[in-house]
Amino acid sequence: MFAAVFGSALLAISADLLQPYLVKIAIDDGLLTGQHGMRRLMTLGSIYLLMAVVSFGFGYLQSVLIQRIGQSIVARLRGDLFQHITGQSMSFFDRHHIGSLVTNESSDTETISQFFTQVLVSLVRDGLMLILVVAFMFSLDAKLAALCMLLFPVIIAIAVVFRRALQQSYKRARSQLSRVIAFVAENLSGMSLTQAFRQEKEQMRRFKDRNASYLRESIREVTTSVSFNRTYDTLGNVAVALVVWLGGMAVLDHALEFGVLYAFINYIRQFFQPINQMTQQWNTLQSTFVSVERLWRIFSTEPEVQEPAADRTVQPKHADIRGEIEFRGVTFAYQEGRNVLHGLDLHVKPGEFIGIVGTTGAGKSSLVNLLARFYDVQSGSITIDGIDVRRLPQQQLHRIVGLVQQEPFLYSGSIIDNVRLFDATVTREQAIEACRLVGAHAMIMRLKNGYDTLLSERGSGLSAGERQLLSFARIVVHHPRILILDEATANLDSHTERLIQQALQVVSEGRTTLVIAHRLSTIQHADRIIVMRSGEIAEQGTHESLIGQQGYYAELHEHSRKGGHARTAESR
Numbered sequence: 032m033f034a035a036v037f038g039s040a041l042l043a044i045s046a047d048l049l050q051p052y053l054v055k056i057a058i059d060d061g062l063l064t065g066q067h068g069m070r071r072l073m074t075l076g077s078i079y080l081l082m083a084v085v086s087f088g089f090g091y092l093q094s095v096l097i098q099r100i101g102q103s104i105v106a107r108l109r110g111d112l113f114q115h116i117t118g119q120s121m122s123f124f125d126r127h128h129i130g131s132l133v134t135n136e137s138s139d140t141e142t143i144s145q146f147f148t149q150v151l152v153s154l155v156r157d158g159l160m161l162i163l164v165v166a167f168m169f170s171l172d173a174k175l176a177a178l179c180m181l182l183f184p185v186i187i188a189i190a191v192v193f194r195r196a197l198q199q200s201y202k203r204a205r206s207q208l209s210r211v212i213a214f215v216a217e218n219l220s221g222m223s224l225t226q227a228f229r230q231e232k233e234q235m236r237r238f239k240d241r242n243a244s245y246l247r248e249s250i251r252e253v254t255t256s257v258s259f260n261r262t263y264d265t266l267g268n269v270a271v272a273l274v275v276w277l278g279g280m281a282v283l284d285h286a287l288e289f290g291v292l293y294a295f296i297n298y299i300r301q302f303f304q305p306i307n308q309m310t311q312q313w314n315t316l317q318s319t320f321v322s323v324e325r326l327w328r329i330f331s332t333e334p335e336v337q338e339p340a341a342d343r344t345v346q347p348k349h350a351d352i353r354g355e356i357e358f359r360g361v362t363f364a365y366q367e368g369r370n371v372l373h374g375l376d377l378h379v380k381p382g383e384f385i386g387i388v389g390t391t392g393a394g395k396s397s398l399v400n401l402l403a404r405f406y407d408v409q410s411g412s413i414t415i416d417g418i419d420v421r422r423l424p425q426q427q428l429h430r431i432v433g434l435v436q437q438e439p440f441l442y443s444g445s446i447i448d449n450v451r452l453f454d455a456t457v458t459r460e461q462a463i464e465a466c467r468l469v470g471a472h473a474m475i476m477r478l479k480n481g482y483d484t485l486l487s488e489r490g491s492g493l494s495a496g497e498r499q500l501l502s503f504a505r506i507v508v509h510h511p512r513i514l515i516l517d518e519a520t521a522n523l524d525s526h527t528e529r530l531i532q533q534a535l536q537v538v539s540e541g542r543t544t545l546v547i548a549h550r551l552s553t554i555q556h557a558d559r560i561i562v563m564r565s566g567e568i569a570e571q572g573t574h575e576s577l578i579g580q581q582g583y584y585a586e587l588h589e590h591s592r593k594g595g596h597a598r599t600a601e602s603r
Contacts, residue, residue, distance in 0.1 A: 036096045036155060043089035044160045046082040048167055051297035053079050055171075058290030093156065101147025109140045112326065120336040121405040125365065130213025135329055138208065139322035146319040150312045157305030164302045171291050171298070175278060179299060182270055186263070186306060190313075193259040198317045200252040205321055207245035214241055256313070263310050267303030274299045336407050338424060345422045352431055352512040353381035353416050354543030356402065360411035363397055371397045372566045374411065384544045386554025388587060389563030395547045398563070399515045402545070403432050415513070433511030439502035441493070446475055447482040450504045457508050465507035469534035471500035496530060503534040514539055516546040551591045560584065 057075055116123075116132060168176035218225060218234055225234055274296055281287035339345075356379035363372040372394050379385055387395050400406055401413055404420050413420050420428055441449050450465060451457035463482065466472045474497055478484040486492065493501075506514060516535070532553070535546075548554040555574045562570040562577065562584045569583050577584035 032096055032100050036093050036100070037159075039089040039093035039096065040156045040159050043086045043093060044156065044163055046085035046089070048160070048163050048298075048301070049082050050079055050086075051294040052167065053082070055290035055294035058288075058293060090156075094152065097152050097155070098148050101144055101151070104147060105140055105144040108143060108326075109136065112136055112140065112329065115330055118334055119332065120334045121400070122335050122365070123332060128213050130216040131209050132329075133216060134209050134212050135325060138205075138212075139326050142315070142318050142322040143326075145315050150316050150319065153305075153309050153312045157308045160301065160305040164298050164305070168295065168298050168302070171295055172287065175274065175281075175287075175295060178277070179270065179274070179302065182266065185266065189259075189262055189266070190310075193255070193262075193313070194317075196255050197252075197259065197313060198320070200248065200255045201317045202321055204245065204248040204252045205318070205325075207241070207248045211238075211241050211245050214238060259313060260307065260310055263303065263307050267300070267307060270303060271296065271299055336404055336425070339422045343422050344424060345418050346424060346427060347416065347418065349427075349430060349510075349512070351416075354512045355379065355381045355416050356513065356543060356545075357414045357417070358398075358401075358411070359414070361401065361408050361413060362410040363401060363406065363408050365397075365406075370409075370566060372401075375566070375568060377561065377568060379543060379545070382541060382543055384539055384556075384558045385546070386557035386560040387545060387547045387563060388551060388554065388560060388584070389569075390587075393563035394566040395563050396517060397566075399434070399517060399545055399547065402513070403434055403515065404428055430509065431511055432513045432515060433506045433509060434515045434517065435499070435502045435506065436517050438495075439498045441486050441498055441501065443485075443487060445483050445485055446478075446501065449486060449501060450482075451508055452505060454509075462504070462508055465504040466501075468507050468537050469500050469503040470530055470537075471497070471504055471534075474500065499531055500534055503531075503538050506538045512542060514542045514544045516544070551588055562587070 053075055057072065113136060116136070165176070165180075168179065214237065218238070225231060278287060278292040278295060282289050282292050356377070358375050358377040361372055361375045362370055364370045371392075375394075375398070377398075387398065389395050397406075401408055402420070404413075404423075404425065407421065415423070415428075415431060423431070442453075444453070447459060447462050450462040459482070463472065466475060466482075475482055475484070535544075535553075546554050546557065551574075554560055557574070559571060560574060560577055561568055562582075564583060570577055570580065572580070578588060
């Protein structure tokens with residue numbers, strides 16, 4: 032397709048540049064004189080019209096082809112970028128702001144699209160035109176053409192002077208744009224908090240500051256770009272004036288034919304036209320360099336959690352997984368030198384119901400994040416049925432380990448699709464039966480369109496408890512052998528919590544279950560309770576045995592009871 036673009040551009044430009052030469056022939060060869068003058072002129076006019084049609088036709092074909100190439104490349108680039116981002120480890124998202132990644136996926140790829148549909152068109156079309164114009168100029172008058180070539184050092188000098196200023200101004204503008212997008216994304220996500228604490232004016236002030244900074248940098252960028260382009264315009268006008276003056280003197284001295292001067296003036300205008308067109312794309316070219324640099328930083332980032340090598344991969348049958356978990360000397364840190372877990376050892380029997388409690392920062396979520404292999408341990412190992420999780424393919428591991436988060440994420444789409452997570456192998460009947468088991472069926476049927484009710488982003492319109500019930504239904508549908516609940520009942524009222532407790536009994540049946548509990552009542556009937564403190568297991572045992580020890584758990588339980596009494600009194 033690039034070869035077709037080049038060929039079309041060559042034919043279109045050649046036909047376009049032949050037109051002044053035809054007029055030169057009509058002027059200098061005296062076609063109007065003689066017996067057949069009118070016929071010759073009509074023939075020349077027909078050829079001129081044909082050249083115009085050829086120029087239009089192949090110019091149109093070239094534009095269509097380059098647009099198709101550009102859009103196809105960018106569509107693939109967006110797909111590759113999205114796939115690369117979604118394949119990153121969770122540590123990647125700890126370091127990269129979501130707003131910046133949205134800018135990479137949308138604005139940066141769009142800039143590269145503009146490179147193909149604008150800059151590349153200009154480089155092919157205008158570059159060919161410049162070469163052919165110079166060839167025609169030398170064929171008409173080598174001396175006058177050589178004088179015009181003295182402008183090339185001036186053109187290069189102007190480009191060098193402006194290049195760095197254009198690149199820096201664009202980088203500053205892009206940086207400010209990323210700040211604006213990140214700020215908007217953050218505020219839209221936390222709009223409920225903004226309105227609850229009446230922060231609209233303060234957030235508007237902060238937005239205006241960022242927007243004003245982006246405006247200033249954008250104006251500076253545009254000013255630099257316009258100055259660059261207008262400098263070439265002025266240079267082109269000066270060149271035309273010099274050609275008219277020198278050529279006119281030569282015509283008066285009968286050293287140059289008038290038709291040649293006419294054609295030369297047209298060519299010198301066309302000489303600066305492609306240069307001016309290419310310089311106008313300079314800003315887009317600079318923005319492409321910046322966008323490519325930003326995208327390259329993303330593409331060059333390898334996931335910290337890698338798939339196991341082929342010779343180390345173990346793929347047990349799903350039905351054979353018993354759900355035995357072993358943490359052996361696990362040390363882990365989100366940031367080097369700041370360990371969250373310190374040589375932790377823990378053995379969980381198949382089918383055991385484990386409650387995990389502790390204050391914020393104790394390492395509860397880190398424990399289950401490592402089991403799901405969102406991160407890798409710094410030292411030690413985690414095994415499932417004796418198999419190191421680092422030897423399991425991640426897709427299979429995440430089928431074995433099911434996760435219900437504190438804030439369950441629902442996609443835009445129907446309820447039925449959210450339950451089966453767009454998995455075509457899960458039938459509608461299976462998804463409905465799962466909802467029945469966890470107690471979500473009655474709630475869903477109260478909705479106007481039942482299971483076909485469309486949910487907006489994050490399932491707005493459903494209560495926290497209803498969203499949580501749908502996440503439990505997902506677990507039933509996909510049959511993980513190990514279930515993790517991360518503070519799944521932390522933000523629920525007592526009535527909804529009872530519904531969730533009932534659903535939990537259903538989904539935990541026959542599964543190894545780890546429940547991180549904010550409310551101790553959630554895990555009082557657990558087979559064993561693990562008490563985390565400063566990245567270590569401080570205590571473990573049943574609820575009754577831990578209360579009897581009068582240790583750290585008993586202290587947490589007492590605080591929990593006092594908090595519950597205070598909330599009850601307050602509600603009364």
